[in-house]
Amino acid sequence: MKIAILPGDGIGPEIVAQAVKVLNVLGEKFELETAPVGGAGYAAHGHPLPEGTLALAKAADAVLFGAVGDYQYDKLDRPLRPEQAILGLRKNLGLFANLRPAILYPELAGASTLKPEVVSGLDILIIRELTGDIYFGQPRGVRECPDGPFKGQREGFDTMRYAEGEIRRIAHVAFQAAQKRDKRLTSVDKANVLETFQFWKDIVTDVHKEYPDVALEHMYVDNAAMQLVRAPKKFDVIVTGNMFGDILSDAAAMLTGSIGMLPSASLDANNKGLYEPSHGSAPDIAGKGIANPLATILSAAMMLRFSLNKAEQADRIETAVKQVLAQGLRTADIYEAGTTKVGTEEMGNAVVKAL
């Protein structure tokens, strides 16, 4: 089993190192190969997604990804900026299904800005389509405005689009995920305004016929943003497009107050996937040894479960993470009075020990 390790920028290398340590003590035979990505890719090879890195990711059975982005790359032209690596990997590897759990560990309920009764026990799964929508739709650019009151001026424009097959395949992923959970799916759209999402709603409704055991609800994106704040525990699985999913999955993650704990998986049609923490590269704390490695370690667990067919190993890691939390160990981002503050490496070691 070959795993591509792409640490990236900022805290990426530190947190990925801990996840690698965890993978290495499982007693499995993994072939790990590391390559630079994001700003590190640009620094090494002049491109955020160097050819060799993409080739490695393609050849591997799974990709473990840290995070990309750092101050010194902010002024680069857009095609060279770190985040292009992640868009390029998604598109080139066909990673159309992004799974982002928003889980609040009971020990961390205090970290949330929401009242404990509103969020304790939160366990929702957001499934975001990841290779379509306005992220990749053509045409796009800056042109002369062709009509209307601003005719002749410059205008920026993009194309939102979803083809039937694209909606069907993400809908299947979502219904099947719901079947394994509480059998409730909320499809988030803006069918009252957008043609793309009226079409989305129609197709999801059609796919629903194949999953009569799942309760399907449709919700407008503005209402979904409100309900996430008002009563997040009412959701089970949420499925939506790339753009709305970008916004809602980050909002949902922040409800927990502990985004340093949240993993993510981005899967292709054959369950090959890229796994990364939901948080970013946090350049402000990079190199200080204080970043929380648990989201990356839990991403490695998702990798074992979804791409490497090692569900028991995934369970072992998740149990070990719960144990270190129960022991009261906390990195700075989730620290509270009465617990024990530890650094990135100590936290990684504690998980290894618990295993």
Next chain:
Amino acid sequence: MKIAILPGDGIGPEIVAQAVKVLNVLGEKFELETAPVGGAGYAAHGHPLPEGTLALAKAADAVLFGAVGDYQYDKLDRPLRPEQAILGLRKNLGLFANLRPAILYPELAGASTLKPEVVSGLDILIIRELTGDIYFGQPRGVRECPDGPFKGQREGFDTMRYAEGEIRRIAHVAFQAAQKRDKRLTSVDKANVLETFQFWKDIVTDVHKEYPDVALEHMYVDNAAMQLVRAPKKFDVIVTGNMFGDILSDAAAMLTGSIGMLPSASLDANNKGLYEPSHGSAPDIAGKGIANPLATILSAAMMLRFSLNKAEQADRIETAVKQVLAQGLRTADIYEAGTTKVGTEEMGNAVVKAL
């Protein structure tokens, strides 16, 4: 001064009636004329925005709007559905600047799902562009997918777009609003992915040169959704496009837990405007006399301030609303033990009395 009164559907007529009562005791000479809109427009004239209603709105100095939408209109074809009235009014009246305050009244801090220390004293203003973006961009529809892996299938598509002048005028509104407040403006975009919003960011940056006294910050929309949950009080004024504004303004409103208190204004280039509560038509409680009329009454106050040049009258209404809250009067949506539960009409009467 001519005011078009468009009560609409659901709780619309009940709450607008209270606002009209308030307008009538101010001692001003208003000419009020009522017309049906939304489902009520469809029921009366076969269209959610009947010609006569649009003509009235155009002729008036300001529009006081209730809410639209009710179960029986859900199955109509999209062009006939109630919400088309609101899109039609915005576009036809050129109401490009939507102002949505998210304010948490100290007495209602308990109503929020967020911890009191995170939201008490919240006072942010979201300025949403309202006549452009993917809401109105052409082309849009369902067509045969022209290329890529789904070529030949049906696809839904829409066009996001912003012309230079469109961005400039909303940026001016936002900078000027910030000048009257804490002089901090956050422009929310998705410049790392969308051409439209890289262009948006460039133009807002350019307009900033005319407002050196305002601190401008750029933030990605996904991060903005997180920061609204994490530390909403850090914002002063937020400006963004139509689609992102739809989502963020509803999320921000819900942070307060008292969306029944939040007014909104939608202004044209000459400060003519449409004023409506931020909440919807709530058909489930329509006709029960329990809806909260305060958001509509506060919308009338915004109308007096922005369109009718009667700032003192606006102040009077806002003070009266604070008084009834201080008296402990609460409609069901904001009721807490220890306060006095009142109905729609009693609440309206209490405001009248306080005036």
